Amino acid sequence: MKQVRLGIIGLGAQGGTYAGFIATGKVKNMVLGAICDIDPAKKELCAQTYPDVPFYDNYIDMLESGNVDAVVTTVPHYLHPHMAIEAFKRDIHALVEKPAGVYTKQVKELNDFAATKPELTFAIFFNQRTNPLYQKLKEIIDDGEIGSIRRTNWMITTWWRPQAYYGQSAWRATWGGEGGGVLVNQAPHQIDLLQWICGMPKKVYANVKYGYQRDIAVEDEVTALLDYGNGATGVFITATHDVIGTDRFEILGDKGKIVVEDSKKLIIKRLNKSESEMNANMSWADAMKLFMGQMPEEIYSEEVLEFASVWGEQHIAVLENFAANIVDGTPLIAAGSDGIHGVALANAIHLSSWLEQEVELPIDEELYVAELNKKIAEEKALVAQ
Amino acid sequence: MKQVRLGIIGLGAQGGTYAGFIATGKVKNMVLGAICDIDPAKKELCAQTYPDVPFYDNYIDMLESGNVDAVVTTVPHYLHPHMAIEAFKRDIHALVEKPAGVYTKQVKELNDFAATKPELTFAIFFNQRTNPLYQKLKEIIDDGEIGSIRRTNWMITTWWRPQAYYGQSAWRATWGGEGGGVLVNQAPHQIDLLQWICGMPKKVYANVKYGYQRDIAVEDEVTALLDYGNGATGVFITATHDVIGTDRFEILGDKGKIVVEDSKKLIIKRLNKSESEMNANMSWADAMKLFMGQMPEEIYSEEVLEFASVWGEQHIAVLENFAANIVDGTPLIAAGSDGIHGVALANAIHLSSWLEQEVELPIDEELYVAELNKKIAEEKALVAQ
Numbered sequence: 001m002k003q004v005r006l007g008i009i010g011l012g013a014q015g016g017t018y019a020g021f022i023a024t025g026k027v028k029n030m031v032l033g034a035i036c037d038i039d040p041a042k043k044e045l046c047a048q049t050y051p052d053v054p055f056y057d058n059y060i061d062m063l064e065s066g067n068v069d070a071v072v073t074t075v076p077h078y079l080h081p082h083m084a085i086e087a088f089k090r091d092i093h094a095l096v097e098k099p100a101g102v103y104t105k106q107v108k109e110l111n112d113f114a115a116t117k118p119e120l121t122f123a124i125f126f127n128q129r130t131n132p133l134y135q136k137l138k139e140i141i142d143d144g145e146i147g148s149i150r151r152t153n154w155m156i157t158t159w160w161r162p163q164a165y166y167g168q169s170a171w172r173a174t175w176g177g178e179g180g181g182v183l184v185n186q187a188p189h190q191i192d193l194l195q196w197i198c199g200m201p202k203k204v205y206a207n208v209k210y211g212y213q214r215d216i217a218v219e220d221e222v223t224a225l226l227d228y229g230n231g232a233t234g235v236f237i238t239a240t241h242d243v244i245g246t247d248r249f250e251i252l253g254d255k256g257k258i259v260v261e262d263s264k265k266l267i268i269k270r271l272n273k274s275e276s277e278m279n280a281n282m283s284w285a286d287a288m289k290l291f292m293g294q295m296p297e298e299i300y301s302e303e304v305l306e307f308a309s310v311w312g313e314q315h316i317a318v319l320e321n322f323a324a325n326i327v328d329g330t331p332l333i334a335a336g337s338d339g340i341h342g343v344a345l346a347n348a349i350h351l352s353s354w355l356e357q358e359v360e361l362p363i364d365e366e367l368y369v370a371e372l373n374k375k376i377a378e379e380k381a382l383v384a385q
Numbered sequence: 386m387k388q389v390r391l392g393i394i395g396l397g398a399q400g401g402t403y404a405g406f407i408a409t410g411k412v413k414n415m416v417l418g419a420i421c422d423i424d425p426a427k428k429e430l431c432a433q434t435y436p437d438v439p440f441y442d443n444y445i446d447m448l449e450s451g452n453v454d455a456v457v458t459t460v461p462h463y464l465h466p467h468m469a470i471e472a473f474k475r476d477i478h479a480l481v482e483k484p485a486g487v488y489t490k491q492v493k494e495l496n497d498f499a500a501t502k503p504e505l506t507f508a509i510f511f512n513q514r515t516n517p518l519y520q521k522l523k524e525i526i527d528d529g530e531i532g533s534i535r536r537t538n539w540m541i542t543t544w545w546r547p548q549a550y551y552g553q554s555a556w557r558a559t560w561g562g563e564g565g566g567v568l569v570n571q572a573p574h575q576i577d578l579l580q581w582i583c584g585m586p587k588k589v590y591a592n593v594k595y596g597y598q599r600d601i602a603v604e605d606e607v608t609a610l611l612d613y614g615n616g617a618t619g620v621f622i623t624a625t626h627d628v629i630g631t632d633r634f635e636i637l638g639d640k641g642k643i644v645v646e647d648s649k650k651l652i653i654k655r656l657n658k659s660e661s662e663m664n665a666n667m668s669w670a671d672a673m674k675l676f677m678g679q680m681p682e683e684i685y686s687e688e689v690l691e692f693a694s695v696w697g698e699q700h701i702a703v704l705e706n707f708a709a710n711i712v713d714g715t716p717l718i719a720a721g722s723d724g725i726h727g728v729a730l731a732n733a734i735h736l737s738s739w740l741e742q743e744v745e746l747p748i749d750e751e752l753y754v755a756e757l758n759k760k761i762a763e764e765k766a767l768v769a770q
Contacts, residue, residue, distance in 0.1 A: 150598070150626070151606075155538065155635075164669045205590055205610070212616050213535070213664065221536075223618050225590070225610050231597050233608050235620055237538070243663055244642045244654050244685055246635060250540075257629045275628050279598065284549045300629055357742060 004093075004323040005033025007068030009059045009083055011042045014097060015074035017312075018319060023050060026316050029323035033068035036061075059083060063090045070095065070121065070326060072319075076171060077184055078102050081110035084122070084336070088113055093121040095322045099188045100124055100339025102179030103372060104347055105365040107340045114336060121326045122336030127314035128189040129196065129334050130321075133266055133307040137258065138197045140268060147254030147274055152198045152226065152234035158245030159186035159238060166216050173216035175375040181210075181218030183346040187238040192334075192342040194236060198251065200341055201348075202229030203360050208353035213241035217379050224349045227358075236349075256300060266305040273299070389478075389708040390418025392453030394444045394468055396427045399482060400459035402697075403704060408435060411701050414708040418453035421446075444468060448475045455480065455506065455711060457704075461556060462487050462569055466495035469507070469721070473498055478506040480707045484573045485509055485724025487564030488757060489732055490750040492725045499721060506710045507721030512699035513574040514581065514718050515706075518651055518692040522643065523582045525653060532639030532659055537583045537611070537619035543630030544571035544623060551601050558601035560760040566595075566603030568731040572623040577719075577727040579621060583636065585726055586733075587614030588745050593738035598626035602764050609734045612743075621734075641685060651690040658684070 006022060008015045015037075022032045035046050036056040046055045056062035063071070063086060070093035073083045081101040084094040094114075101107040114122040128134060140146065159182055171177025178184050183191070209221040220241055226234035249260040256270040271278070278299070282290075289295050317333070324330035344361060347368050352359045354371050391407060393400045400422075407417050420431050421441040431440045441447035448456070448471060455478035458468045466486040469479040479499075486492040499507040513519060525531065544567055556562025563569050568576070594606040605626055611619035634645040641655040656663070663684070667675075674680050702718070709715035729746060732753050737744045739756050 151622075151624075153540065153622070157637075160672070162664045162667045162669065162672050164667060165672060168669060205592070207590070207610050207612055207618055209616060209618070213660070221618070223610055223620060225592055225608055227592055231594060233592055233594070233606070235608060235622070237536075237620065239536075241535070241660060241664070242637055242642070243656065243660050246642075246644075248633075250631060252542075252627055257627070257631075259631075269629050271628065275598070275626060278628055279547045279626070282547045282549060284547065284553060287545070287547050287550060 002029065002327065004030045004326050005067060005069045006030055006319075007034045007036060007059075007062050007071040007092075008032070009036050009062070009071055009073050010075040011035055011037040011039075011046065012074060015072070018072060018074065018315065019050065021312070021316050021319065023053075027319045027323065029327050030319055033070075034062050034065060060086060063087055063092055068092060070322070072125070073097050077178060078106075081106040084110055085113045088117045088120055088122070091117070091120065093322075093326050094336070095121075095123045095125060095318070096336055096339065097125045098192070098339065099184055099343050099346070100336070101343055102184060103365065103368055104340055104344050104362070105369055107343050108365075111337045111340055121322065121332070123318070123322045123325065123332050124334045124336045124339040125315075125318055126189065126192050126196075126334040126338070127318045128193055130314045130317040131263070131307070131309060133260065133263060133305070133309075134193050134197065136305065137260065137266060140258065141197055141251065141253075144255075145270060146251065146256035146258060146268070149198055149228070149232050149251060149253050151232060151252040152194065152250070154190060154194055154235070154249040155237040155246050156187065156190045156249070157237065157239040157242035158247045159240050160243045160245055161186070161214070161240040163214055166214060173214070173218050175217055175372065175379045178218065179372060180346065180350060181216060181220055182238050182240050183219060183222060183349060186240060187222070188342050188346070190238065191236070191345050192338070194234075195341045195345060196338075198234070199228065200345065200361060201226035201234060203227040203358050204345070204348040204352050205358040206349040206352040208349060217375070217382075219350075222349060224352075264307055264309065266307065268303045268305070269300045270303070271300045272297075387414065387712065389415045389711050390452060390454045391415055391704075392419040392421060392444075392447050392456040392477075393417070394421050394447070394456050394458050395460035396420055396422040396424075396431065397459060400457070403457060403459065403700065404435065406697070406701050406704065408438075412704045412708065414712050415704055418455075419447050419450060445471060448472055448477055453477060455707070457510070458482050462563060463491075466491040469495055470498045473502045473505055473507070476502070476505065478707075478711050479721065480506075480508045480510060480703070481721055481724065482510045483577070483724065484569055484728050484731070485721070486728055487569060488750065488753055489725055489729050489747070490754055492728050493750075496722045496725055506707065506717070508703070508707045508710065508717050509719045509721045509724040510700075510703055511574065511577050511719040511723070512703045513578055515699045515702040516648065516692070516694060518645065518648060518690070518694075519578050519582065521690065522645065522651060525643065526582055526636065526638075529640075530655060531636065531641035531643060531653070534583055534613070534617050534636060534638050536617060536637040537579065537635070539575060539579055539620070539634040540622040540631050541572065541575045541634075542622065542624045542627035543632045544625050545628045545630055546571070546599070546625040548599055551599060558599070558603050560602055560757065560764045563603065564757060565731065565735060566601060566605055567623050567625050568604060568607060568734060571625060572607070573727050573731070575623065576621070576730050577723070579619075580726045580730060581723070583619070584613065585730065585746060586611035586619060588612040588743050589730070589733040589737050590743040591734040591737040593734060602760070602767075604735075607734060609737075649692055649694065651692065653688045653690070654685045655688070656685045657682075
């Protein structure tokens, strides 16, 4: 197979953008195989924009048409696992949009089924993993350049959304439609990067604000306290009501510290001696000299790397990598099975706030689904009033 | 009274520094009245350095000598309330070192007693409140320039202390000697500033690490999640094991954001319209223009103020202000009764970590003392082994 014929399930904002990239030849080894949407208006749009591309109003028909080798699931989050499983059943490769699903139980079902079809490509749309800054950051951490991690701290409040955003459609920012707010819709990229680079925490305590500054049922602000189980701690903060958003990610290690500012600037401070060694050997008199700037040499060296980010390139890179994996086995940037970690962390944050206590990972999946269903039921009752 | 004769109780690092300031005429309206220390070596030192200043090995004797109008309590934290009360009983003014005490119950006793002697000056050594940066910051917040507070976030890990520091004396970093670690010894300044500028939280959840990177019984790292009870949240992080310390304080308000970097740089971002107004009126199309940098004008203006800090000046300012209040009623920078807030917050952080749950303020004071006494008993048992 030289050209992967991609079927797009859901021609919304993301699906439409990907279709455009592929139709204009921007994605190597990929062509538009078919498009599917349940909205009749999209059928007309496609007839005009992509007259040669078959259109379906039912994704199963598309999967069985013989027109697609692979699909991307640009549909509401709840649907990702089920649709990907249906694709795999028909030996169609699948690239799932983030998040992999709303709750880990459904994502586990997806992962388990995908594992029975190892010959198929299963990827997830974590385009931020293609960002050279985060790739470099992961490399530095993996290589142990700043030693073992003691503390992580990411404040990512650049996800500002006005009320008008939430008013775009009825399913937005509802428990039934999205299964959450900023944790499920906006922040999954950073939640994935955090666990990809620094690993998964063992315990989570969270203070989550539901409809705090927005007229929504779901969360618009999250403050989560992470415990990695080995002494290391972390804080993850995100919100949709900070119009002058902050994006600052700090990682403290035994051998240094890294600060990422605005996902553009990577500041790496490497200690000449590890903190443990300095701690064991430095006298208090020398420490005071250090505070007064009277030590003969610096205790660390600093490197600053600046990165430019071009919009769209990341998404094209994910599509291209997906095609390359299908065509020649090029390793995936983000294996589909990786999607469960971010969902697990987001679920733990929700559950901690619902139970008002620290929760251990993995969380009780059945309890999560039961609590989520309560929220959906309350929401329906509210709509019915 | 033109010259306040100060008695110094405890000629350690702080007491010795203050004595030096006063003896060299650096503190207006203040002279050295007497010095007290239980260590015979200090008596000899004083005889050489301050031959004209009376020395006492018992602070009660000093209080009753007629040589002092006021005292400063540069002694272990547990002793501050009791010694200040003894001074007030003898109509002697008192400046207590921070923290006001180890637990709120004892600080409340101090405040209650001080309230029966309104004619006496009761101050606390919060020298950081004299820092022009924090005075300016408080003014901006109090004037409502950035609106009502939604989030506070202070990471103050510049309190690096090597093991040698803790080894200086047996009482250091013990439950019996200090009643805590970084919360009680190093961070009280920032804990006070945080509550002075942003108010007291209503609930606290904390992850506290005891002897994490140091061979001590008490805490060397704190991550506290604050809830102000009105929707606003906060995070306070401090540690003594980060040799490349971070000092970053961010306050988000409805009308803007302030970031303080390294206690030196004050970055003030004032929104042209409040976030609530932008949220209510901005279309999603305009929001997207905003993200792409295509709006006709900036949504906020930025002001950056840089401050220089000269070591020692803050302490002299507190001593001078204390004297001025005694001499002519100049308002105090930090009234002694204010000391209880920082102790209450530190106690809440400890208690939350001991109970492994969120605690409400004011906390159960009796429970705190009981839990603290358990720690002291465990420590003694350990020493006895």
